[in-house]
Amino acid sequence: MKKLRIILPLLLVAVLIGGVLYLNPLLPIITGYAAKNMASGIFLGNRTQESHETTDLNFSFIKYVKNKVDYDNQVVESSFLWHKSRAVYIEGYGSILVNDYSIEEIKSRPYRPGPVWRHKQDSIPWPAGDLIADTIPSGIDVDRLNTFLDSVFTGNLPYKGTFAVMVTYKGQPVAERYAEGFGPENRFLSWSMAKSITSALAGILVRADIFDIYAPADIEEWKNDKRRSITPDQLMRMNSGLEWNEDYGNNSDVNKMLFKKGDMAAYAIAKELDYKPGTCFEYSSGSTNIVSLLMRKAIGDDAAYLSFPREALFEKIGMKSAIFEPDPSGTFIGSSYIYATMRDYTRFGLLYLNKGNWLGEQILPEGWVEYTTASSEGSGGVYGAGFWLNLAGKDYPDVPRDMFCCRGHDGQFIYIIPSKHLVIVRTGFSRKDEFDQNRFISGILETLDYF
Structure with missing residues (x-):
């Protein structure tokens, strides 16, 4: 004792x-x-x-x-x-x-205030504004779609945690649903859907001929070691070879970067090489934040950089609610932090459905959508340059192979299916295995008359 x-x-x-x-x-x-x-x-x-x-x-x-x-x-x-x-x-x-x-x-950063809009969105026809026509495009059973969406909003598996869903068919919204406590005025967190928008911004700089995605990245710390050959293209394709741990459940690289560091790109830049660049796919939020810094360097003026997403993309396609959040150092958190309404996320999906063209204006370079949806070396057909792919049918066996998507932590998605003229946006808070993406998309596809 x-x-x-x-x-x-x-x-x-x-x-x-x-x-x-x-x-x-x-x-x-x-x-x-x-x-x-x-x-x-x-x-x-x-x-x-x-x-x-x-x-x-x-x-x-x-x-x-x-x-x-x-x-x-x-x-x-x-x-x-x-x-x-x-x-x-x-x-x-x-x-x-x-x-x-x-x-x-x-x-003290050189933030520029956004514009004061003279016209209400609901007075401007969709997709430039929020005036949505009453007519429904032929080829979709809206009653059946609404019945399916009823099951999505029960709060139960396999669609637990859904906040909002918007479905656009042939460019026209055919469903827009919100859980109790949410509505069209709410901005929703993108999480990693931001990577796709960062990719679009990179494309805009490529079109302006001030950003070369195939040249070695302008990173001083890499110029005298094996990392010197890494390109922005490889960073966007997640095959840069840099070591990284994307596990959100512990003291991992992604958690350290997002919640402990003031300069997130600098944290990712300090990582060593695990694989030969361009050979091995390893998903990394750090890589996208390096791309954000490289775009900041390419623009060369912080005031212009901080207004760039709004002026070059959001205002161009009517995403008037969209806010891109920077880190404390002033670099946009390209991996994770955009807030926007469901309608504005849908507009981004429509931009890609229409190959980077918005109401007659080419926003993205010709061929950029094809570039971003080409499989990255080492990914096995599941990832492009900032977008998830379905070329292998691995995660989405019941969905057309041409589907590509923006995908964010805890259940944020923009699905783009060119062959079916569909853009589907879903936001929510769903832990692992609480939301079945394949069943969700295929359930909507079954409401198309010709599917």
Whole structure:
């Protein structure tokens, strides 16, 4: 008994020390995730604190985080155990985690305010505006489609966690549905759908002849080692060869980058080479953030860079709600953080359905859509340059092989199916195996009369 009284306290101390050592590196991720998502959700997404805490933040350690919202100064502070994180809102640019840079430094960037729109969107015909015609294109059974969508919004498997769905057929919206508490005015987080939009922005710079995606990347740290041959093309195709861990469940590279680092591209740039560039597919949010930095360098002026997505893409195709969030260093988080309404995500899908042409104006280079949907070396037909593909039919066996999509963490999708004239957008909060993409798309396809 005497030995037991000595051993038990020692075991308890060992457990406590082990717990501290395990949790300490995770705390900035836990509180950073909460602060960032809460701030953007409230100040951009038109959602309430309660809505976020009962859905998006209601898992793992994150559900125990205490969140304070300062509406006057537009700052969210999130705390758990001995750690706190803060996110500050910048009008027109979203919420930025306060990492490595002060709030004053973050606010001092040369942000340009967006335009004041003179006309209401609902007075402008779709797709330039939100005035949607009553007529339905032939070839789709809308009643059957609505019946199917009823099952998508029950909150049950295999479509658990759906926030919103929009279906556009032959360019015309035929369904737009929202879960309770959401509507057309809500902006939704893209997560990795942002990679596809970053790819589009790269294309616009290629068309302007100021960004060479096949030349070695302009990265000083790489010029004297084996990484010197890496190109923006390889970074977008996820076969740069840089080591990376995209596991969202631990103290991984992607979590360190998004929630601990002020300069996210710099973190990814510091990674060593695991494979010969251009040979092995390894999905990496870090690679896309390097591309964001390379575009910043190509533009060469931070004020012009910070207004570039809005002026060169969003305003051109009527994505008036879209906000691209930068990191504390001022580089857009091309991997993960765009907020937009369902209709604006649909507009982006339509741009790609129409091969980069928007109402007669060629926004993307000729052949850019074909470039982005060509299989990357090493991917086995599942990934192009910023888009997921179905060339192999691996993840979507019941869906046409020409389908390609923007795909984001926790169930954000823009599906583009040229052969069926379809663009389908789905947003939500679905953990692993809670949303069956193949059944969802094929269920919509079955409502087409000729399918």
